[in-house]
Amino acid sequence: MAPPVFGDQSFPVLRASPASAQLAPLGYPATPVWAYSTDKAGTVPGPEIRLTAGERVRYRFVNDLPQPTAVHWHGIRIENAMDGAAPLTQAVVPPGESFDYDFVAPDPGTYWYHSHNRSWEQVARGLAGPLIVEDREPWLGEDGAATREMVLVLDDWLLNADAALVEGRWDDLHAASHGGRMGNSVTVNGSAYPDLDIRPGERVRLRIINVATDRIMPIALPGMSSRLIALDGHPVAPREIETLVLGPAQRADVVIDGQLDGEKRASLLLDPGNREWVEIAAFVHSGEPMTASGPDVRPLPAWNSLKAPELLDPQRETLVMDGGAMRGMSEAVFKGRTMDFRELASNGMVWAFNGVAHKMDSPMFRTDLGRTVHLEMSNHSMFPHAIHLHGHHFEVLTRSGTLNRRGDVRDTVVIGADETIEIAFVADNPGVWMLHCHMLSHQKSGMMGWFEVA
Numbered sequence: 001m002a003p004p005v006f007g008d009q010s011f012p013v014l015r016a017s018p019a020s021a022q023l024a025p026l027g028y029p030a031t032p033v034w035a036y037s038t039d040k041a042g043t044v045p046g047p048e049i050r051l052t053a054g055e056r057v058r059y060r061f062v063n064d065l066p067q068p069t070a071v072h073w074h075g076i077r078i079e080n081a082m083d084g085a086a087p088l089t090q091a092v093v094p095p096g097e098s099f100d101y102d103f104v105a106p107d108p109g110t111y112w113y114h115s116h117n118r119s120w121e122q123v124a125r126g127l128a129g130p131l132i133v134e135d136r137e138p139w140l141g142e143d144g145a146a147t148r149e150m151v152l153v154l155d156d157w158l159l160n161a162d163a164a165l166v167e168g169r170w171d172d173l174h175a176a177s178h179g180g181r182m183g184n185s186v187t188v189n190g191s192a193y194p195d196l197d198i199r200p201g202e203r204v205r206l207r208i209i210n211v212a213t214d215r216i217m218p219i220a221l222p223g224m225s226s227r228l229i230a231l232d233g234h235p236v237a238p239r240e241i242e243t244l245v246l247g248p249a250q251r252a253d254v255v256i257d258g259q260l261d262g263e264k265r266a267s268l269l270l271d272p273g274n275r276e277w278v279e280i281a282a283f284v285h286s287g288e289p290m291t292a293s294g295p296d297v298r299p300l301p302a303w304n305s306l307k308a309p310e311l312l313d314p315q316r317e318t319l320v321m322d323g324g325a326m327r328g329m330s331e332a333v334f335k336g337r338t339m340d341f342r343e344l345a346s347n348g349m350v351w352a353f354n355g356v357a358h359k360m361d362s363p364m365f366r367t368d369l370g371r372t373v374h375l376e377m378s379n380h381s382m383f384p385h386a387i388h389l390h391g392h393h394f395e396v397l398t399r400s401g402t403l404n405r406r407g408d409v410r411d412t413v414v415i416g417a418d419e420t421i422e423i424a425f426v427a428d429n430p431g432v433w434m435l436h437c438h439m440l441s442h443q444k445s446g447m448m449g450w451f452e453v454a
């Protein structure tokens with residue numbers, strides 16, 4: 001099955017292949033998954049890729065899956081040809097074949113990589129892993145910073161009673177027209193309810209990544225003095241948080257302090273949607289207490305590599321989201337033809353951007369290299385969406401008309417039902433870039449388009 005890999009030995013291999021993982025608690029069978037691997041057996045999440053800002057990432061990607069695939073490097077402001085956004089930026093990699101990825105990761109931060117072909121199925125089968133770009137200047141161990149970091153990959157799986165993935169419902173239009181394909185088993189780093197060690201008083205940087213296909217994850221760490229320090233890899237001024245909402249594909253870096261005189265266990269809680277917070281992992285305090293850090297958290301070093309948007313005369317674009325259950329849409333254009341709701345649904349389409357479902361034949365907009373784009377995004381549906389722009393990070397300017405004072409910079413933003421968000425970014429990366437909902441059931445069923453920077 002595995003194809004011979006010859007040639008340039010300086011390209012290490014990243015492989016996607018069927019594997020097995022103990023996702024359900026011990027005592028249940030292992031789950032057949034699809035997994036990435038480098039030198040060892042495939043794991044979920046995939047092996048951590050770690051480098052420093054400005055360093056090159058080089059992999060000969062080998063597809064040992066029974067389906068074509070491609071690898072997207074989420075959040076990396078990457079060279080277009082390496083974006084992995086099949087079929088827009090590259091052809092899919094057929095089973096048994098390979099593709100060489102070679103790019104520079106320009107900015108520090110918490111990122112991830114995942115399949116970008118049939119992603120609603122392939123990511124749900126396990127094809128996702130963390131990509132960590134370390135800070136340009138020392139931060140760990142400095143005054144007020146953490147002494148250690150921990151990557152937490154949160155995932156959501158739809159498992160049957162034998163702990164196998166529920167098959168045959170990849171095209172579930174009911175799920176797609178609601179909140180997407182929800183799982184029933186949440187894992188942290190591929191395990192159910194893991195215990196995570198922390199020393200009393202220890203300050204730890206969590207790099208939290210939501211790789212779920214559709215589940216928006218509100219999380220909380222009560223008693224751990226959580227302070228947010230980065231969103232989608234981009235540093236923010238440290239701020240206390242009680243809860244954190246992570247949409248699919250979003251990341252947050254959070255500093256926590258191990259308790260010195262509290263409980264031995266501190267829960268990582270998730271709200272599955274009914275405001276009944278459930279424990280998905282626990283920090284277990286053990287070992288010698290450490291000297292507590294002061295109340296102040298040291299900010300992360302700035303990127304210093306992102307141009308500020310020119311807001312005086314930007315190119316104005318709008319993105320209106322329609323569709324889904326309960327409100328629906330009477331008609332939309334699909335493959336160049338106006339269709340009514342029934343015909344759209346028979347084509348698997350239940351969502352539209354600006355009245356067009358899954359618009360791949362032409363860009364949503366074009367812009368000149370270096371121009372600031374101001375994008376007003378209005379969600380006219382009854383469901384939240386997680387809108388992701390490839391190749392760029394954007395500033396969130398307003399949310400429902402209210403100024404977003406924090407100046408948060410993101411690559412994926414959650415937009416609630418009936419909400420309008422204004423974002424802006426400098427289109428400084430030439431190429432064709434996907435713009436889609438990262439709730440992958442929504443992406444599949446219409447919420448997909450692209451823009452061109454030239």
Ligand SMILES: [Cu+2]
Nearest residue numbers: 385437439442
């Ligand atoms: Cu969506």
